[in-house]
Amino acid sequence: MKDLIKKLSEAFGPSGNEDEVRNIIKKEVKPYADSVKVDKLGNLIVRKKGKGKKLMFAAHMDEIGFIVSYIDKKGFLRFSNVGGLFPINLLHQRVMFKNGLVGVVGEEKRKDLKAVSPLDKLYIDIGAKSKEDAEKKVGVGEMAVFSREFRDLGDRVVGKAMDDRIGCVVLIEALKRVKNPVNDLYFVFTVQEEVGLRGARTSAFGIEPDYAIAVDVTGTGDTPEGWKSPLALGKGVAIKVKDWGMIASAYVRDRLVSIAKKKKIPYQLEVLEGGTTDGMVIEITKSGVPTGVLSVPTRYIHSPSELLDMGDVEATVKLLVEFSKERFN
Ligand SMILES: [Zn+2]
Structure with a gap:
């Protein structure tokens, strides 16, 4: 599983540019799927047919990024954010x-050394000598992502874009483990989540599932003087109760x-x-659509070094697989 995590973590896929990620996933799921299709917005919809209810599992392929908005005389690139890019x-x-x-991201001279420079005081330095030189390599509207290698730390791993390539890996792994599906399963790899949950909107509309589960990452409170949260790495899959945008279906x-509880899968409850x-x-x-969310507890979300525990990933896969076997009225 780690090889696949590495490949997906290092792939280039800011919102709206998910092709590279989609191609990797397509290859991976093909032998296990009854059908694989890409909808008009770019969502990858992988179906494993069963006679029961229509279940939709969703994980997003896109990652946060940078978009070039202006190139100055000296060849420095000004940029805007694609999704939640935190200046710090x-x-x-x-x-x-x-x-x-x-x-490399550089900054203008700061007036207050303690303050973090906002995005409009930052620039990207591609080593260009002039505007003309820069324009030979890159243009306005082009996107970039963090450049960072995936690293295996043993029980834990660290890399960019674990949000939400780890969710993609969970879906792929679950698909591989489901042999004779009880329900009609749709594994959906969505586009443009980071800029407003856009792919999930259209794919859910098209599929019209009876129940759904989104798989994504969530923050933890287990670091020094961290955020007040009981969520921690290594304590299992997080089952969402509530976040900023939703109250998860109590039924799901x-x-x-x-x-x-029945299958002894470690879990924790998430309030974000x-x-x-x-x-x-x-x-x-x-x-x-009654919808639940499974989250992989992750440290340093939306940074180039998102760190998580493989045991939690395994717990997430197991719970998703077991949920897919449930019988619904
Ligand atoms: Zn995410």
Whole structure:
């Protein structure tokens, strides 16, 4: 599983540019699927047919990124954010463009050394000597992502874009483990989550599932003087109760909890103050879809070094597989 995590973590896929990620996933799922299709927005919809209810599992393929908005006379690139790019995570990071071009994030001279420079005081330095020189390599509208290698730390792993390539890995692994599906399963790899849950909206509308589960990452409180949260790495899959954008279906949540108890899958309950997932929009699709969310506890979300525990990943896969076997009325 780690090889696949590495491949997906290092792939280039800011919102709206998910091709590379989609191609990797397509290859991976093909031998296990009854059908694989890409919808008009770019969502990858992988079906494993069964006679029961229509279940939709969703994980997003896109990652946060940078978009070039202006190139100055000296060849420095000004940029805007693609999704939740926090200025505190950016200074002196390396970024990469689709064609492999690498740049470094620099900042204007700060007036207050203690203050973090906002995005409009930052720029990307690609080593260009002039505007003309820069324009030979990159243009306005092109996107970049963090440039960072995946590393295996043993029980834990660290890399960029674990949000939400780890969710993609969970779905792929679950698909591989489901042999004779009880329900009609749709594994959906969505686009443009980081800019407003856009792919989940259209794919859920098209599929019209009876129940849905989104798989994504969530923050933890287990670091020094960290955020006040009981969520911790290594304590199992997080079953969402509430986040900023949704209250998970109590029915789905309770079923997930009872399966976890019965199958002895370690789990923790998640209440997240900020942030949300594809689950938010799937839940309010058409006349409503009872939706739950499984989260992989992750440290340093939306940074180039998102760190998580493989035991939690395994627990997430197991719970998703067991949920897929449930019989619903
Ligand atoms: Zn995410």
